Amino acid sequence: MSGDERITDAELEARADRFDTIEIGDQCFVADEVVGDEEIRRGWMTTRRVRTGARVFLGNDSVLPPGADIPDGCLIGIKSKPPADAMAPGEIRFGSPPLRLPVRQRVEGAAGATTFRPPAWRRWLRAVFELFSASMPTMMFITLGTYAAEYVLLPAVRSQGAGPFALIFVATGTACALLLAGTVLAVKWLTMGRYTPGHRGLWSWWALRTEAVTTLYWGTAGAILLDALRGTPMLPVALRLFGARVGHGVFLDSTDLTEFDCVRIGDHAAINATANLRTHLFEDRVMKVGTIAVGRGVSVGALTTVLYDTRIGDDARLGPLAIVLKGEGLPPHTEWTGAPARPRPVARAA
Structure with missing residues (x-):
């Protein structure tokens, strides 16, 4: 066309x-x-x-x-x-x-073998590794669901009445969701350990592993359990297990975290619907990872993105669809809006 x-x-x-x-x-x-x-x-x-x-x-x-x-x-x-x-x-x-923008951050000395010119063996490694990592969430879901249906639900249908079967069905579904999320949690800690800031090439073994963990997180733990916990007190508890430092009384309506250990959210903060605390970016085929510190009582608006190496002061407010640039520090008790975020104009009295 x-x-x-x-x-x-x-x-x-x-x-x-x-x-x-x-x-x-x-x-x-x-x-x-x-x-x-x-x-x-x-x-x-x-x-x-x-x-x-x-x-x-x-x-x-x-x-x-x-x-x-x-x-x-x-x-x-x-x-x-x-x-x-x-x-x-x-x-x-x-x-x-x-x-x-006049300039952007460049990583000096980034190896061509892990950025723009990977050797053949790195290409084959990525192809084979991602073949399994991309299909793993579906394989896990189908396998566990098949076993649960055949060995738990089918016998219950044959031997139990409607009331007991309904309870068994709910308990089985809950157990499957917890088991799948627990598997992702174990994979994260066994594969990546604790995330730390740094720069890694796109074709490096580290970047390959963390992308696999992210795929597993979104396709399994996020889709089956964590999305259902958005806005509840249980989501902060779950994300603490993954390594995020989440304070008391935090309202979380988003599961959009990747490098969990690089995120710190203060007490009584509010992360509204699908807001994104983005602790990494890919630029020039280099994965750049940094920290995000959200202060006490901060409100991050819906669909807002906070980039890495940022600090948001206590009781600051970010409007919806805003973007906080990497490396910025927002003062306490201020309001911000726009992309990139700018101070919200103060309405003057007539």
Whole structure:
């Protein structure tokens, strides 16, 4: 599909080729949930080609609108979008509206074998390892569910009445969820131990292992148990077991943690719906891990992202959809909003 094309509602179900309009250059990094879909307005779906050059970095939840053309070496930050006008090669954009940043952090001496030029054995290792790690959550769920159904639920159906069977069914489901989450917990501590700040190449054994733990966490513990605990006093307890330092009386409506040990949340803080305490970023094929300290009584708004190496002072408030840049420190008793976060204007009395 080339150029602009409009598709009527009657044709939508028969057409699923919008991915043919996406062109990604060599050695790019495309993070989670990058948006480059069609535009639907007033009953019409409009598609345009989306293209990136070589070694382009697209951060998590960045937005590439239809027709975007990103030159070589550019970086579009997390939850950011490119400018309406053309970009120059190597340009860095962050936020919405997108700000142009003059420089970005570089890791000197990063080995090419673990970044852009991995040897063949590292490629094969990653392929085999991720084949198992990506399928492990599904395999664990199917295996445990099959055993539970065959050896617990089926005999109960045959020998128990409706009331006792209902209790057995609930108890079995709860036990399965706890067992799967406990397995992920054990894998985290046996595989990674305690997370610490540092820089590791994308193709390194460390990065490979932590990505596998994250996949297992999201696909098993998060999906089956922890998401159901959001907003309850039990979620902070569960995340403490994974290594996060969570204070008393904390309201957690998000399970979006990865390097658990690098997160500290003060007493009576509120982490609202799907807020993201992001303790790592990939830049130039290097995984950069840092700490996040959320003070006492802090409120982090829904869908807000806090990047690593940040400290949020006591009783500070972050509005929804805000982004706290890495390395920032927000003073206590202040209010912030926007991407990147800026002090909220104080309303003046008339």
